[in-house]
Amino acid sequence: MRYENRQEMKTRRRNLALTIAYDGTNYNGFQWQSPPRIAVQNILEDRLTKIFGDKIELAASGRTDAGVHAFGQVVNFFTDGNIPVDKIPLAAKSVLPPDIIVREAREVDKNFSALHSAKSKIYLYRIYLGAVANPFVNRFAWHIPYPLDVEAMGAALNLLVGTHDFSSFKASGGAPNMNPVRTIYVADLFNENFFGADILTIKIHASGFLYHMARNILALVVAVGRNRITLDEFQKIFDARDRSLVPATAPAHGLYLQEVFY
Numbered sequence: 001m002r003y004e005n006r007q008e009m010k011t012r013r014r015n016l017a018l019t020i021a022y023d024g025t026n027y028n029g030f031q032w033q034s035p036p037r038i039a040v041q042n043i044l045e046d047r048l049t050k051i052f053g054d055k056i057e058l059a060a061s062g063r064t065d066a067g068v069h070a071f072g073q074v075v076n077f078f079t080d081g082n083i084p085v086d087k088i089p090l091a092a093k094s095v096l097p098p099d100i101i102v103r104e105a106r107e108v109d110k111n112f113s114a115l116h117s118a119k120s121k122i123y124l125y126r127i128y129l130g131a132v133a134n135p136f137v138n139r140f141a142w143h144i145p146y147p148l149d150v151e152a153m154g155a156a157l158n159l160l161v162g163t164h165d166f167s168s169f170k171a172s173g174g175a176p177n178m179n180p181v182r183t184i185y186v187a188d189l190f191n192e193n194f195f196g197a198d199i200l201t202i203k204i205h206a207s208g209f210l211y212h213m214a215r216n217i218l219a220l221v222v223a224v225g226r227n228r229i230t231l232d233e234f235q236k237i238f239d240a241r242d243r244s245l246v247p248a249t250a251p252a253h254g255l256y257l258q259e260v261f262y
Helices: 003-009 040-052 085-093 150-160 213-225 231-240
Strands: 014-022 069-079 100-108 120-128 162-165 181-194 197-206 255-261
Touching: 014 040, 014 085, 040 069, 040 085, 040 100, 069 100, 085 100, 120 181, 120 213, 150 181, 150 197, 150 213, 150 231, 197 213, 213 231, 213 255
Parallel strands: 069 255
Antiparallel strands: 014 069, 014 100, 120 197, 120 255, 162 181, 181 197
16 A cells, blocks of 8 residues: 555555465565556455555565465455455456455455554465476475475474564565564474475464575475485574575475465
8 A cells, every 4th residue: 555645545444354365476475566467466455446446556465576476465455345255265266367356355444554454464375395396286386306304304493583673684685774683483394285296384483584594494494304414503503693505495386375374
């Protein structure tokens, strides 16, 4: 939602919150982009304007990068449109492409902001460990055709739990002067069946995430899993608050915004 238009938007009768799922493969991230670059927000604002009858500007719980997916992205917008909330997912389906879905809609207080009201988020990261690439998961998981020490990866994730300065995992390009202290409530991993493939999934539930924080964490955790660094080295890099010590960012297509809590 454009800051300069926010007060005008708030004069409308309704503030609606939508839970959105999308396959991020074909988009330049979530946040609005100047054409010809197209982001998920470009599509949503254009198509929702068609069904609500007034110009829609969204606020979102956070931006996701190009190629990142979401199951529980939350957006809100102000409208005078009269569509009942239980009819919005079906109305949206009629105008949205098949890789963007409105899962749920609800009417919220005028002061609700998908971005500023968020209390915590869960991100998932999926890794496919098959020796040969799987065409059914190539867009949705990082293919690593090497053995990983899963126990060591779990131990590394456990070191992140609690309230810490996560500067070592903050990429340049995020909001300037953002406080790097975050609280991670859960950081663990488990196996799941995903499109018929055995997948190693990492779950991180935190109070918030810095720019590229989840993907940078995963890059370092995988380095532990491949025995490229020890747990002691992992801890030293974490404590150093120096992004240059972390390997290249993990690929975007393995990452999912799973849920946002308010």
